Amino acid sequence: MAENEKSRRDFIFVATGAVIAGGAAVAARPLIHQMSPAADNLGVIGLDVDLSKLEEGQQLTVTFLGRPVAIRYRTALEIATALSDDQVALRHKETDLSRLRPKPDGTIDPRFLVFTPICTHFGCVVVGEAGDFDGWYCPCHGAHFDTSGRVRKGPAPINMEIPNYRWISETAINLR
Template sequence: MAETHADEPTRRDFLYVATGSLAAVGAAAAIWPLIDQMNPDASVLALASAEFDIGAIPVGQEITVKWRGKPIFIRHRSEEEIAEAESVDVSSLPDPQPDDARVIAGPGGELEKQWLVVVGICTHLGCVPLSYRGEYDGYFCPCHGSVYDTSGRIRKGPAPLNLEVPPYEFLSDTRIKIG
């Protein structure tokens, strides 16, 4: 009779390992399409962020760009507009937020107070406010009369919140990336 030792691999051991490996590869190949389909579509990724040239916007002017289907107001504020926004008693606002909290640091590390970037949608019912209108020379929503100041903060009207500040960063002195 032939004797076999348990320490030596047998042909049966090889078949078990090969079958298990083949089953694992097959399961991974079957699951991969299910996991891959959960990734965002290319059109969604394309809208995730956008870059804009702000170098041509003169002081006291504003442009409107689109990001994720929403209007974004990029305003180059004058020294007077900044001073007016900073002089407001924050505790008197319906949605108290200082002007410094609504702007970010630029490439040099200093707050870029001259640039205001806000989502141009009224926080009351979703209308698009008009620029350089209203008592505070900021934004005025013609739908229900909400008035925002030069920092995009609600001052009067039914809107409960300030205009939203989207995530953005300065790539250089003349380029901005939103999203």
């Protein structure tokens, strides 16, 4: 057999093998993908978040259903400021306590604020511990939010969203 025919045959074998391997990968992808939970079930299952490692003044951001969710362990000053801001004229009236969820024993822990850190004006991600009210600030269009995530100044029409969550223990929440 001529050397030219041998190299041609080797090329055909390698090319055929590559096509078969590529076809197998393309065929296997949907089979593997169907084993992961459906997107509509993720909302039912939820996401458990352990807050025990979070220290005062820190903020943890997780992604749930494709959106960021922030959990802020507020300082005593931030809580006091948020409670005193209940009395000022707010564009979208909500008290600080109405933005919190009760624990399993029925008590409300004002230390943890769970919210979606997205400006309600055009959906920009906000910057924490910034702005005129020491809460959050949207650098895109200048919206200012207080330490409870309520809009205080700028073009944002409503407060930052509070996601659907519940306390499952003293130190853990479940986003749903």
